[in-house]
Amino acid sequence: MIKKEPLTESYFYILLCLYNEPCHGYGIMQETSRLSKGGVIIGSGTMYGATSNMIKKGWIEETASAGGKFERKRMYRLTDTGRQVLLNEIERLRLIIDNIDEIIGGSGDEK
Amino acid sequence: MKNKKFSFRMYTAWDYEREIEDLDKESTKGWQMIKGGCFHSVFEKDNGIRYRYQLDYNADIDNRMRYIDTFREQGWEYINSTFNGWHYFRKIFNPELSEEEYQIYTDATSLPEIRSRWIRLAKILIILMGIFAVISTVMFIMYPEITRIPTIINYVFMICMMAYGVRKMRRPDKNYQSIHGTTYLVLIIIVLLTCSMLTLKLNSMRPHIDMSLSNDKNVTLENYDLMPDAKFNVKYHDNYYFDIDISCTDVINFILLDEWGKNVYSKSCKGNKLNLDNERLWLTKGNYRVKIQTGSLKTGSYNVNWSVD
Numbered sequence: 001m002i003k004k005e006p007l008t009e010s011y012f013y014i015l016l017c018l019y020n021e022p023c024h025g026y027g028i029m030q031e032t033s034r035l036s037k038g039g040v041i042i043g044s045g046t047m048y049g050a051t052s053n054m055i056k057k058g059w060i061e062e063t064a065s066a067g068g069k070f071e072r073k074r075m076y077r078l079t080d081t082g083r084q085v086l087l088n089e090i091e092r093l094r095l096i097i098d099n100i101d102e103i104i105g106g107s108g109d110e111k
Numbered sequence: 112m113k114n115k116k117f118s119f120r121m122y123t124a125w126d127y128e129r130e131i132e133d134l135d136k137e138s139t140k141g142w143q144m145i146k147g148g149c150f151h152s153v154f155e156k157d158n159g160i161r162y163r164y165q166l167d168y169n170a171d172i173d174n175r176m177r178y179i180d181t182f183r184e185q186g187w188e189y190i191n192s193t194f195n196g197w198h199y200f201r202k203i204f205n206p207e208l209s210e211e212e213y214q215i216y217t218d219a220t221s222l223p224e225i226r227s228r229w230i231r232l233a234k235i236l237i238i239l240m241g242i243f244a245v246i247s248t249v250m251f252i253m254y255p256e257i258t259r260i261p262t263i264i265n266y267v268f269m270i271c272m273m274a275y276g277v278r279k280m281r282r283p284d285k286n287y288q289s290i291h292g293t294t295y296l297v298l299i300i301i302v303l304l305t306c307s308m309l310t311l312k313l314n315s316m317r318p319h320i321d322m323s324l325s326n327d328k329n330v331t332l333e334n335y336d337l338m339p340d341a342k343f344n345v346k347y348h349d350n351y352y353f354d355i356d357i358s359c360t361d362v363i364n365f366i367l368l369d370e371w372g373k374n375v376y377s378k379s380c381k382g383n384k385l386n387l388d389n390e391r392l393w394l395t396k397g398n399y400r401v402k403i404q405t406g407s408l409k410t411g412s413y414n415v416n417w418s419v420d
Binding site for chain 1: 165177181184185216217218221224225
């Protein structure tokens with residue numbers, strides 16, 4: 001029974017970055033920084049804690065990239081459970097955006 | 112061969128940010144830490160480089176390689192780990208990078224993780240010490256003696272020190288007003304040593320006497336002192352505990368006399384068995400004499416064993 005609790009930004013972005021393909025930790029960190037326009041930075045301590053937690057929950061798993069012994073990098077991949085968690089969260093966020101539109105109007109692009 | 116120096120500066124767990132600040136400061140002076148520890152660290156002189164340091168507390172890492180790699184891929188060089196789960200890292204300082212580059216916890220949720228991990232361990236230790244404290248107190252209530260008091264004080268003091276630590280860990284002290292690490296640890300060691308030595312000394316000053324005598328042949332000894340050398344010295348007022356075990360076919364008296372010959376305590380075995388365990392007597396300082404005295408009738412066989420501690 002997966003309890004629906006909001007994900008922290010770090011957790012959310014880690015899952016999001018893994019949506020299309022597996023990625024290594026540094027790549028996740030860089031992509032998160034780019035997507036959030038520098039707003040969300042994932043430090044090593046936070047990254048390790050988050051990945052450990054998500055591996056334990058079965059949301060992501062480790063996988064090695066192709067390549068010889070020296071090119072093999074430690075990568076993470078989304079599991080089916082993780083993918084579902086991400087989609088659930090996206091649904092929640094879309095609802096919030098709709099709520100904003102309803103109350104305030106416009107998707108926040110008004111300046 | 113680079114110049115080396117050792118530092119024996121100690122930091123309490125909740126002052127880890129102070130330690131990081133000090134390491135960074137040392138680095139600007141050219142002293143680079145190459146090995147960190149709870150009790151001593153090693154520095155190497157290198158004026159040509161500047162590092163920023165970080166310290167992580169994690170006592171149960173499931174995959175050590177993955178842990179180190181997660182740090183390494185963001186530019187952190189792994190230095191070493193302490194025996195109790197603290198890990199040292201450093202990164203070459205680049206003034207063009209933002210401050211965030213040198214943080215390892217960047218999430219409001221994950222930031223207190225270091226603290227809560229340590230607090231969990233501290234709570235277990237407090238509970239353990241609490242159990243020992245309760246046991247010691249119960250023992251003291253059942254068998255009061257001055258010897259037990261330092262032990263109780265010891266446990267209570269340790270619990271207070273740990274509780275102080277937990278409080279400091281919960282509320283980060285930005286002004287660093289907590290007790291300095293070295294002072295804190297020295298205090299603990301002093302109290303520990305003092306209480307242990309007091310307990311040993313007090314215990315050694317007590318009379319630990321154990322005497323026995325038996326005779327299975329029927330003998331006739333009227334009003335006879337069976338143990339003329341049964342005496343002991345009490346060095347301080349306290350409760351002392353006697354075990355008396357006498358079996359006899361006739362009458363045998365156990366009499367405790369102080370140095371003025373006054374009868375402090377006495378019990379009789381009247382032809383059967385006398386068995387007293389942990390009989391508590393309050394004795395003042397002085398010399399005491401135990402008289403194992405036969406009655407005025409014919410004495411049969413007997414078996415006498417008594418002890419005091």
